[in-house]
Amino acid sequence: MGNITDDIRQHFDTFAALPFTEADSLTLSQLAYARMPDNVPRYHEDSADVSGMIPTVSIRDLLRAECYDDMFGKVWSPQMNVDLLRAMGESPRWRDLRVGEYVDEFDAETTKQFSACVFELGDGTLYVAFRGTDSSIVGWKEDFTMAFRRPVASQEAAVRYVTDIAGRWAGPIMVGGHSKGGNLAVYAAATVPGEIQGRITAVYSHDGPGFDEAFFDEDGYARIAPKIHKSVPGSSIIGMLFETREHVEDGYTVVSSDGASIMQHFALHWQVDHGRFVQADGLANSAQYLARTINGWMAKYDDEHRRRFIENLFAIFEAGGYVTFGELTSHVTQSLPVMLAAARSIDVEDRDVMIEVLKGFAATAATSVISAK
Known part of the structure; x- marks a missing residue:
């Protein structure tokens, strides 16, 4: 196969x-x-x-x-x-x-x-x-x-x-x-x-x-x-x-x-x-967890609040210093502390769920290291 x-x-x-x-x-x-x-x-x-x-x-x-x-x-x-x-x-x-x-x-x-x-x-x-x-x-x-x-x-x-x-x-x-x-x-x-x-x-x-x-x-x-x-x-x-x-x-x-x-x-x-x-x-399990976390949170808010959440979430991903998710996943142990630190500046109403998303992302990345051709 x-x-x-x-x-x-x-x-x-x-x-x-x-x-x-x-x-x-x-x-x-x-x-x-x-x-x-x-x-x-x-x-x-x-x-x-x-x-x-x-x-x-x-x-x-x-x-x-x-x-x-x-x-x-x-x-x-x-x-x-x-x-x-x-x-x-x-x-x-x-x-x-x-x-x-x-x-x-x-x-x-x-x-x-x-x-x-x-x-x-x-x-x-x-x-x-x-x-x-x-x-x-x-x-x-x-x-x-x-x-x-x-x-x-x-x-x-x-x-x-x-x-x-x-x-x-x-x-x-x-x-x-x-x-x-x-x-x-x-x-x-x-x-x-x-x-x-x-x-x-x-x-x-x-x-x-x-x-x-x-x-x-x-x-x-x-x-x-x-x-x-x-x-x-x-x-x-x-x-x-x-x-x-x-x-x-x-x-x-x-x-x-x-x-x-x-x-x-x-x-x-x-x-x-x-x-x-x-x-x-x-x-x-990690994929199901992320889906429930993200979808459950979005269901609670209007489009404008969701827009701000997405802007903030991806600003945190970008804080890791990498351009692609492949690079970010490969260096998750180095980038995760930086991303968590960036999350602390987010409004308290969104911070907890955002940190859970980041932890869930880290869980999906923990199994192995990306190798790209």
């Missing part, structure tokens, strides 16, 4: 032999982190092609060594992502895959970080993939923010993107993403018009943050809910934000990951065996 790259290299079933799986969705969600080279057709909302065509290029057109730095230089473990792309380009399951409609937008004023692309699977199905966040502390802060504020700019962009793509694609559509991308996939699928919802065959959220209770009560979510497949690693933190279900049988899959603590979030640490996730026994 290994990760999705290992599995692609070991098994050669076509989609005709082995239908699309959750692990396949994770593969496409991870590839969506790439900054696609110029030969991949771009999506332009204001001048979208209304001819009914989705322009795409073969995945083999991405296999350009001179582009790898630009494609993967900003993602966690660039070489692991290059290996995934090469494995897909060599595989009979993936080498006829086509990609297009790439969009990558950033707007500091609206805190908009939005990227998406589409993949033609070759059987008439289109997979819409939304990019997630990177391993930076700043990127994870956006995941926390999305869990209680909606719609954010990237969610609105996701709805427009799916709506337009669906208008130019006659076949079935799947939607998915990892981390923030999973949240965007669920939000878009639940918010597009009902006619488009009927054409969406599956929605995949791989460790994506959840939503407030009001969203779950909406008719659009109720219509799409049976098609949602959520998966999280055993030490999930991001995917458990506003998530009250803590067991596989309650609606999501807990996946075994060889990442340490918080870095189990990284999709290329998830374990796969012949196209299927290797399931863990359940959520780690």
Whole structure:
């Protein structure tokens, strides 16, 4: 058993032999982190092609060594992502895959970080993939923010993107993403018009943050809910934000990951065996504790108080002096005292729960030391 790259290299079933799986969705969600080279057709909302065509290029057109730095230089473990792309380009399951409609937008004023692309699977199905966040502390802060504020700019962009793509694609559509991308996939699928919802065959959220209770009560979510497949690693933190279900049988899959603590979030640490996730026994106690602590606290306060809490929490994480959670976890024994000291300046009404969150974070990091390629 290994990760999705290992599995692609070991098994050669076509989609005709082995239908699309959750692990396949994770593969496409991870590839969506790439900054696609110029030969991949771009999506332009204001001048979208209304001819009914989705322009795409073969995945083999991405296999350009001179582009790898630009494609993967900003993602966690660039070489692991290059290996995934090469494995897909060599595989009979993936080498006829086509990609297009790439969009990558950033707007500091609206805190908009939005990227998406589409993949033609070759059987008439289109997979819409939304990019997630990177391993930076700043990127994870956006995941926390999305869990209680909606719609954010990237969610609105996701709805427009799916709506337009669906208008130019006659076949079935799947939607998915990892981390923030999973949240965007669920939000878009639940918010597009009902006619488009009927054409969406599956929605995949791989460790994506959840939503407030009001969203779950909406008719659009109720219509799409049976098609949602959520998966999280055993030490999930991001995917458990506003998530009250803590067991596989309650609606999501807990996946075994060889990442340490918080870095189990990284999709290329998830374990796969012949196209299927290797399931863990359940959520780690530390992950359940963090979920109850954070979600229970947020349920008590309005959006403005939650916003201040998130700002303060991440200021404390940043006080450790590290840019990514991988670095922070690797040096938790040195950074935790600094973070606890920073927490003492927080208002007393928030301080206790914030310290509990930091202690819970330390508990998830105590099992092993991160090793990054």
